[in-house]
Amino acid sequence: MSGRVHAGLTIVAVVFTTYLVAGALVWTGPVEQPIVFIAALATYLATTWLCIFWDAAPRTRPVASGTGSGDDDEDLLRRGGELPLWACVLALAAAAVVPAATWYAVAETARLEPFATWSLGGIGALLTIVMVRRRVIVAWAGLVLLAISSAAWIGVVGALTLGLVGAVVWVVAAQLLMALVDRAAVDTAELTGIQRRSSEWLASQDGRRRERRVRVQQALEVAGPVLIRTIETDGLLSETEREQARLAEGTLRDELRGPRLLDESVRARLHEARRRGSIVTVLDEGGLDDASGDALDAIRADLARALEGAASDRIYIRTSPHESVAVTVVGRSLEGGDPDADEVVDLWHEISHPGDDAR
Structure with a gap:
């Protein structure tokens, strides 16, 4: 009472x-x-x-x-x-x-x-x-x-x-x-x-709606010019425009699949890797939900350094639910550049949660 x-x-x-x-x-x-x-x-x-x-x-x-x-x-x-x-x-x-x-x-x-x-x-x-x-x-x-x-x-x-x-x-x-x-x-x-x-449910829904609006706005900013050009030319794009479309598609996939891993520096490294011809896959599979803002900044900075100059044919970036490993970066390339050869791992980098010593 x-x-x-x-x-x-x-x-x-x-x-x-x-x-x-x-x-x-x-x-x-x-x-x-x-x-x-x-x-x-x-x-x-x-x-x-x-x-x-x-x-x-x-x-x-x-x-x-x-x-x-x-x-x-x-x-x-x-x-x-x-x-x-x-x-x-x-x-x-x-x-x-x-x-x-x-x-x-x-x-x-x-x-x-x-x-x-x-x-x-x-x-x-x-x-x-x-x-x-x-x-x-x-x-x-x-x-x-x-x-x-x-x-x-x-x-x-x-x-x-x-x-x-x-x-x-x-x-x-x-x-x-x-x-x-x-x-x-x-x-x-x-x-x-x-x-x-x-x-709490209404607040989470409101947050998701705001996030969707942000994602839509980013998609329009990235893919809008390419889509407009595609419509104008009836799909007859030049090689340069096709390359821009490929880069725009990769950027959109990154924003949808791994937004918590991205900042301006990481986006720039991913863009550079794709320009060099790498196929980059970014997946956020959990493990960073409880990470603080400072921890995410440290992880992104480490990820940007790992991607700097990476020239693997395929680059896989995945978050990890492991208690110490936050993100794993794996690069695979054809051995000797031979299309008939097997792929070998030429890049391996583990990013630990800030405060952990394991790498």
């Missing part, structure tokens, strides 16, 4: 229990043991206020989202702090001793007077507080003790007509109220989790 509601309920509990004690001081009949009577009032008031104030700050506990999304994340649900065990023992002792001490202190003829039966409502209020402090069994055990004590001192009928039923009703109402509050809190936590995941 919120801080304002918690503070408001605390004030109400303090005022109400103080009112009950004040009403018990209005003696309308003989009190044979006033010291015992006053001690019972003081014990009740001290016990009640301890149960109200001791360690009463709301706690957080994990609650499963329950949305059926399959996510493992959990939300934190705030709820009132449980009453300490020693305070529970003190509350049970008060439920057993205070009513008995009150009726012992007054004359037998005054035991049915309102000032003598205050303990039925007072202990009922105490056990209601115990119930609100998440000690269900203790609250019901206290009611049993109160029922036994009151029945022994003023009879079953007197106990039922002078406040025991009201005490039971208060405790039952508190238990139902806390169950409803907990259910509402769980529902709120679930709805909050759904809203958060929806916001």
Whole structure:
């Protein structure tokens, strides 16, 4: 519950229990043991206020989202702090001793007077507080003790007509109220989790839309002039224009397949390699999703150095899911330039994640 509601309920509990004690001081009949009577009032008031104030700050506990999304994340649900065990023992002792001490202190003829039966409502209020402090069994055990004590001192009928039923009703109402509050809190936590995941999904979709717009703009910038020229000439391109189309196609493939590996320096090295006649393949197969901006800059700089002057017939650049290797660069060429010969590896370079020593 919120801080304002918690503070408001605390004030109400303090005022109400103080009112009950004040009403018990209005003696309308003989009190044979006033010291015992006053001690019972003081014990009740001290016990009640301890149960109200001791360690009463709301706690957080994990609650499963329950949305059926399959996510493992959990939300934190705030709820009132449980009453300490020693305070529970003190509350049970008060439920057993205070009513008995009150009726012992007054004359037998005054035991049915309102000032003598205050303990039925007072202990009922105490056990209601115990119930609100998440000690269900203790609250019901206290009611049993109160029922036994009151029945022994003023009879079953007197106990039922002078406040025991009201005490039971208060405790039952508190238990139902806390169950409803907990259910509402769980529902709120679930709805909050759904809203958060929806916001994250919308943000990711918005990011993907922006990325697609950027990719489309880049594609138009790279391939637009070539496509316009192709349409104008009805596909009859010169050798120079065909070469430009081949370079534009390779650039587009790079932007689509490995955008996280690219910066201006890497793009320039790839363009130079293709101009030298190399067939370059760039693939981002994962492994860089968690890399920071500085780490990506270091990887790209290393990649640009590895590609500088590379003259292999085929160059393969792939990211790696390996824990230490970020990117692998492999170059293959025909042995001796013979078209009938097998390809040999003439370039091998591994780029490790920044901070790793392995190469």
